[in-house]
Amino acid sequence: xxxxxxxxxxxxxxxxxxxxxxxxxxxxxxxxxxxxxxxxxxxxxxxxxxxxxxxxxxxxxxxxxxxxxxxxxxxxxxxxxxxxxxxxxxxxxxxxxxxxxxxxxxxxxxxxxxxxxxxxxxxxxxxxxxxxxxxxxxxxxxxxxxxxxxxxxxxxxxxxxxxxxxxxxxxxxxxxxxxxxxxxxxxxxxxxxxxxxxxxxxxx
Numbered sequence: 570x571x572x573x574x575x576x577x578x579x580x581x582x583x584x585x586x587x588x589x590x591x592x593x594x595x596x597x598x599x600x601x602x603x604x605x606x607x608x609x610x611x612x613x614x615x616x617x618x619x620x621x622x623x624x625x626x627x628x629x630x631x632x633x634x635x636x637x638x639x640x641x642x643x644x645x646x647x648x649x650x651x652x653x654x655x656x657x658x659x660x661x662x663x664x665x666x667x668x669x670x671x672x673x674x675x676x677x678x679x680x681x682x683x684x685x686x687x688x689x690x691x692x693x694x695x696x697x698x699x700x701x702x703x704x705x706x707x708x709x710x711x712x713x714x715x716x717x718x719x720x721x722x723x724x725x726x727x728x729x730x731x732x733x734x735x736x737x738x739x740x741x742x743x744x745x746x747x748x749x750x751x752x753x754x755x756x757x758x759x760x761x762x763x764x765x766x767x768x769x770x771x772x773x
Contacts, residue, residue, distance in 0.1 A: 573617075573633060575602040575624055604629055613735065615650065659733065659741075659752055664720070666750070668713035669743035672706040674728050676737035687731040690724070702737075704728070713743065729754065 576598045583592050602623035607616045617633075619625055624632075630650040663669075678694040694702060706725075708714045719725055732739035732754040739754040 570605055570607045573604040573606060573624065573629065573636075574600055575604070575620075575632075576600050606633075659729070659754065660726070662752055663741060664716075665745055666716060666741075666743045667745060667747075668708075669716055669719065669741060670708050670713065671740075671742045672714065672719070672725070672729075673740045673742075674702075674704045674732060674737065675739075676702045676704075676728060676731055679731075679734075679736050684730065684734060686723070687727040687734075690727060691731065691736075 578595065578597050579599050580593050580595050583594055584590075585592050602620040604620050604624045605618045606629075609615075615633075617629055619629060634650060676694070677700060679691050706714055729739045729741075731737060737754075739752075741752040743750060
């Protein structure tokens with residue numbers, strides 16, 4: 570396991586009996602909290618321990634991702650920690666939609682982790698030696714994509730899950746109670762090419 574250590578420079582007071590004074594001295598890089606964590610490299614799952622009032626959930630995610638990106642020279646890498654529960658929130662919110670106008674997907678092969686829901690598609694990408702894959706479903710004007718069919722389609726759900734697992738980006742647009750809404754799988758932790766970001770904007 571590893572330890573994420575939070576530290577800071579601080580001052581403390583010390584009594585010097587010989588001169589009868591309270592002296593202020595500086596401590597540098599003082600450890601104030603340690604958060605233990607485990608990483609399963611193949612699955613990409615990380616289990617971590619927060620420290621009350623020192624390293625909360627959001628702080629751990631922000632600090633860890635910052636260190637990860639810095640370790641890779643901030644070059645073509647964008648890290649994000651997503652709780653397992655968040656993977657399923659999107660599908661729950663999707664079921665609340667009254668109308669879905671489009672589903673846009675940009676995916677790239679995994680390295681090395683794959684999940685059963687999208688493993689077959691991932692293997693196809695690798696066999697083709699593909700760098701990226703784009704797919705978009707658009708409803709007819711004034712209509713909605715069939716929400717029930719989306720829920721039944723293992724291929725569509727698998728590709729959305731692949732994006733949720735960090736191997737791409739998924740954007741779903743539609744309406745909830747006549748209000749336009751957009752669902753997104755979030756940032757892509759591993760960017761294959763910087764140019765892909767411009768392509769995503771054009772595609773979506």
